[in-house]
Amino acid sequence: MKTTLNHEENIQYFYAGFLFEEYVDFNLFKETVIKAGFNVNDKENINDIYEHIVNNEDWSHKKTLDKIYFESILYSHLKNVYVHTFNKLSIELFKQNIDKILRELKTDSNVSTNFQRQMNKDGFYLMDALNVTVPGSTFISGLDYVEKHGEIQKARLLLVQTIKNAENKNKYFIAGIEFNFIEKTCLIMIRNIPKIKEPDENSSDYNRSVSSLYNYVKSRIIKKIVGNITVINxxxxxxxxxxxxxxxxxxxxxxxxxxxxDKSYKTVVDSVAQYMKKLYSVNERPGSHDREGLVRNIQSLLLxxxxxxxxxxxxxxxxxxxxxxxxxxxxxxxxxxxxxxxxxxxxxxxxxxxxxxxxxxxxxxxxxxxxxxxxxxxxxxxxxxxxxxxxxxxxxxxxxxxxxxxxxxxxxxxxxxxxxxxxxxxxxxxxxxxxxxx
Structure with a gap:
């Protein structure tokens, strides 16, 4: 991996977002980046795309790329979608609650202090920068707001937990969360990761199934942010x-x-009447309700x-x-x-x-x-x-x-x-x- 230098900002840039890449369809990601106006036709991986844009574009353009990466993770493969609704909530209170969550997660997230300072309630993208390999680490890697006509309509975030798979490799277990303030809906989106390894005695605990991560997000994140969610009926x-x-x-x-x-009803009714006569004595014949049921069943099979x-x-x-x-x-x-x-x-x-x-x-x-x-x-x-x-x-x-x-x-x-x-x-x-x- 190259080390690159953005001369305008005078900082070194390292791409470190490899553990996020399994959540992204690269061809679709690259296509979206090209549509955004970047010349990356010859690039063959996300690392190369990031380094090309950081080296050759204005630094401010990186945020456009970050947003594409964020949305590619959020909406591509998190295919278990839980739907909740919540009561009215002001953006100000929402951001206050987000700030509390961020402070709580920073305590044991194993994210370096330098990147922790960038995690703030007004939004950030850190998917390309974070490579957190300590099992049990839980952190928010991205947060943004979707505005229309000056009004915030959605808030979106990626909650990440570092786990070990069956091959003892580090992986990210991700829950994408979308709050829609117009429709008052909250989506919790999770990808199934099979055969997550149990934490060893030296690791912090982490979630090992879609349902357990969902319950964690619901109790530890959603309820703390929006307060009350609607009862499931x-x-x-x-x-x-x-x-x-x-x-x-x-x-x-x-x-x-x-x-x-239209073509068969009368014939079926007459046939059922004939069957009744042939199969049963007068006192044994089924009543009209049973006969009607038989007619409907025959009609259904004919259909x-x-x-x-x-x-x-x-x-x-x-x-x-x-x-x-x-x-x-x-x-x-x-x-x-x-x-x-x-x-x-x-x-x-x-x-x-x-x-x-x-x-x-x-x-x-x-x-x-x-x-x-x-x-x-x-x-x-x-x-x-x-x-x-x-x-x-x-x-x-x-x-x-x-x-x-x-x-x-x-x-x-x-x-x-x-x-x-x-x-x-x-x-x-x-x-x-x-x-x-x-």
Missing amino acids: RDNDRESMYKICKELDEKLLKDVRQEVN SNYINNKFDAKQLVKKAKKLNLVGYTTKLKFKGNNANTGSTRSSSSKHPVSASDMFHSLYINFEGAKELEHWGISWFTDTKFTDEKDINVIQTTIYSTSKHFKIVFLPKNPLNEEIINYVVKQLNKQRSLVPVNE
Whole structure:
């Protein structure tokens, strides 16, 4: 690694942000840097890009690069997204609370004093400068604010904990946190790191799973910054997720379901009546409710057969896009009114569950359900619906418990700020969020 000198500032520059790089898609990072106006076409790693810009550009341009690095870490691979809301909070009080957190973390962060002085409540980027290798070290590597028309709309930060992986190598376990002051939402975004090694007797304790880091951030960071977060109403959340899922299915299959019903209903009803006569004596025949249920089940199976013979998965996806649906369901686990549960899933993110036989065989139970424990949805990435032919999707699984509302983004490809916030906003539209202290 080279040592470079910025003559304007008369300070030596060392790039040290190697442990952050696994959180960044380099090609996307480089593309963004080029779009920002920097000539780095021949650079092959983040180190080289930083050293080129520090050596050849005005020092003030480094902040632009720092912001790109910060956002690349925050929005690319932190795919376990926990959603909370909070009550109204002034920016002044927010910054005061941030200042307290920074002072607490500096005590045992193992960050050098020189960089600690740069960690202040008004914002900083230190991802390229920090190489903290002491296991258990916990620190904030970046903090910034997003303003519009002179008003702060968002605050974002990266909380980092140094851990050891199964190969005994130092790694960063990162939680990205975004506070949206307009919508009063707080996102905690974490990447899963498998097989984190237990701390040895000479190391400070650290978190070893997504859930444990989430709980740490929630209790040690979020509550200290925003005070009270909104209570999670599991039953309402599950019911609202069911409503979204059912609405997507009904809109996608409305005309097909109506066509099958129009062409077959009378025949099915007459056939069921004939079956009843042949199978049961007059006193044994099921009542009208059971007969209606049987008719609906047969109708559902006929619909499944009709869809399988008339449509392939891609045609249904194209139809969903043409209807301007946000996406389509790919899996679900539901709980019915009679406490029975059912679950089904499609073969991939590009196959709506509505095309599967299992979904239609369970449809009557699903139709009578009242909540979803978890479900999968593929979202169209063309969120503004500018191109009907663009049917690219991004798949998520949504989990609802009494402790959290969690969205897991499933693709290996990097995410971006727009799609994360779009999905959160679409789901929050349907959720019942009561501003009660937790």
